[in-house]
Amino acid sequence: MSYGLGIDLGTVVTRAAVSDGRTAPLSLPGGAPISAVLKEVTAGQGARPGHVVITCRATWGPRRREQLAEICRETDLHPDGFSLRSEPEAVAMAYLSGQPPRTPGPLVIYDAGGSSFDACVIDVVHSPDGRVTVRELGVPESMEWFGGVDLDRAVLSRVDRACSGAVSQLDPGDPDEARTLERIRAAAVRAKEALAVVPQTEIEVALPGRSHSVILTRLHLQEWLRPQLAAALPALRQVLDSARIGRSDPATVLLSGGTAQIPVVGQMLAESLGREVVLLPDPQTATALGAALLADQQR
Numbered sequence: 001m002s003y004g005l006g007i008d009l010g011t012v013v014t015r016a017a018v019s020d021g022r023t024a025p026l027s028l029p030g031g032a033p034i035s036a037v038l039k040e041v042t043a044g045q046g047a048r049p050g051h052v053v054i055t056c057r058a059t060w061g062p063r064r065r066e067q068l069a070e071i072c073r074e075t076d077l078h079p080d081g082f083s084l085r086s087e088p089e090a091v092a093m094a095y096l097s098g099q100p101p102r103t104p105g106p107l108v109i110y111d112a113g114g115s116s117f118d119a120c121v122i123d124v125v126h127s128p129d130g131r132v133t134v135r136e137l138g139v140p141e142s143m144e145w146f147g148g149v150d151l152d153r154a155v156l157s158r159v160d161r162a163c164s165g166a167v168s169q170l171d172p173g174d175p176d177e178a179r180t181l182e183r184i185r186a187a188a189v190r191a192k193e194a195l196a197v198v199p200q201t202e203i204e205v206a207l208p209g210r211s212h213s214v215i216l217t218r219l220h221l222q223e224w225l226r227p228q229l230a231a232a233l234p235a236l237r238q239v240l241d242s243a244r245i246g247r248s249d250p251a252t253v254l255l256s257g258g259t260a261q262i263p264v265v266g267q268m269l270a271e272s273l274g275r276e277v278v279l280l281p282d283p284q285t286a287t288a289l290g291a292a293l294l295a296d297q298q299r
Contacts, residue, residue, distance in 0.1 A: 004299055005049035006090065006291025007037050009056075012114035012149060016041050017288040018049070019296035021097075034075045050299040051081060053291040058086040058120040058140035083298060087111060088120035090290030091256045092134045095280060096124065097293055105250035106137055106243065110236065110269060110277075111287075112259035117143040117228075119236045121243035121251075131297070138243030141235040146228040148192075148259040154224045155188040155216060159203055162214040166207050180207065191216045196261035222264045229268045236269075247274060256283045 004019035014032040017023045018041070028036060034054065042048050056068055065084055072082050088109035095107065111118040120140035125133040160167035167184055170177040187203050194201045195218045205212040245251050253275050255266055261284075266277040280286045 002047075002050035002299055003045060004292050004295030004297075005038075005041055005052045006288045006293070006295055007034065007052065007054045008087070008090070008285075008287040008291060009034070009054065010114060010287075011147075013284075015285055015288040017285065017292040018045065019292045019299075021289060021292075023285045023288060034072060034077075038075065038077075049081075049295065051083070051295045052077060053083055053085050053090070053295040053298070055087045055090050055287055055291050056084055057116075057142060058088050058118060058136060059142040060086075083295075085291060085294050086120065086136060086140075087118070087287050088122050088136065088140070089134045090287045090294060091254060091280070092122040092124065092290065093132070093293045094286040094290035095254055095278070096132055096134075097290075098281065105252070106245065107134075108240065108245070108251050108253045108275075110253060110255055110260070111257045112255065112265055113147055113257040114149050114259075115144065115147040117146060117232050117257075117259075119143075119232075119239045121239060121245065138239060138241075141239050143232045143235055146232070148257070150228075151192060151221065151224060151259060152185070152189050155192050155220075156185060158216065158220065159184065159188055159205060159214050163205055163207065163212045166210075166212075167205070170207075177208070192221065193258065193261070195221055196263070218263070221262055225259075225262065225264055226268065229265065233268075233272050236273075240273075251275065253277045255279045256286045258284045 006017045008015045014026060014028040014037060016026050016037050026040060054072060056065060069084060091109050092107045107122045107124060109120050109122055121137040122134050123137045170181045172178050172181060184205055191201045191203045200217045203214040203216055205214055253269060255277060260279060266279055270277045
């Protein structure tokens with residue numbers, strides 16, 4: 001059985017998908033070795049992939065891409081058995097596989113990820129035989145001073161204040177208190193993700209000898225996000241200008257990444273750009289799924 005494998009080496013979580021559209025059930029932390037991903041996927045599929053596409057940031061230059069390629073070669077991947085593609089290219093493929101574009105023209109990818117907010121324009125070419133080719137247009141931008149992990153820290157800080165500083169007083173060097181802190185951090189992340197669906201959620205905080213219940217609302221997230229998003233908008237406009245996309249030119253704006261699920265992200269982009277903004281059905285796995293489709297083209 002031959003299949004294409006896409007790997008998204010995320011900062012927070014590493015994800016993989018195979019070319020039939022199934023996301024491989026990985027539970028690996030961000031920055032996990034490529035060898036570990038290959039081992040787990042191969043065990044689940046019963047065979048090695050025919051081709052592997054590993055994604056990287058669109059802003060990476062030739063040197064950083066070559067460093068990643070060297071890591072892949074050291075992982076026993078044959079030079080013809082893998083390729084590197086940018087995350088926006090993969091996201092574009094994931095979107096195009098599900099439906100035809102709502103408007104003609106290029107795709108503007110806005111990735112609200114774990115460690116940064118990235119923007120890139122992707123050109124789409126349809127060949128007569130039905131093959132779809134994607135490539136970057138213009139100059140991509142990365143806003144590395146804010147990402148989903150910063151939002152996680154903001155939520156945790158609110159929890160700490162509601163508990164009168166008891167969370168920050170936990171000792172990471174103590175095994176029991178370290179486990180308590182990890183549970184509270186995980187609960188804060190789940191609460192942030194829940195607010196993409198519901199307007200309010202509750203975080204149960206179990207501390208040694210006492211417990212707290214902390215209310216978190218979508219308004220809290222919006223208060224934290226709005227200044228960061230507003231600061232990132234000029235960079236997004238520069239990306240459009242570099243690709244020579246004017247306000248009247250057709251283009252579809254796509255949102256990917258976990259933070260993209262928070263409604264205010266799409267709302268602010270739509271208001272600023274005067275364009276419809278499309279949130280991908282599963283923005284957290286879109287990069288891995290699109291990479292698998294790109295890998296399938298190379299088999």
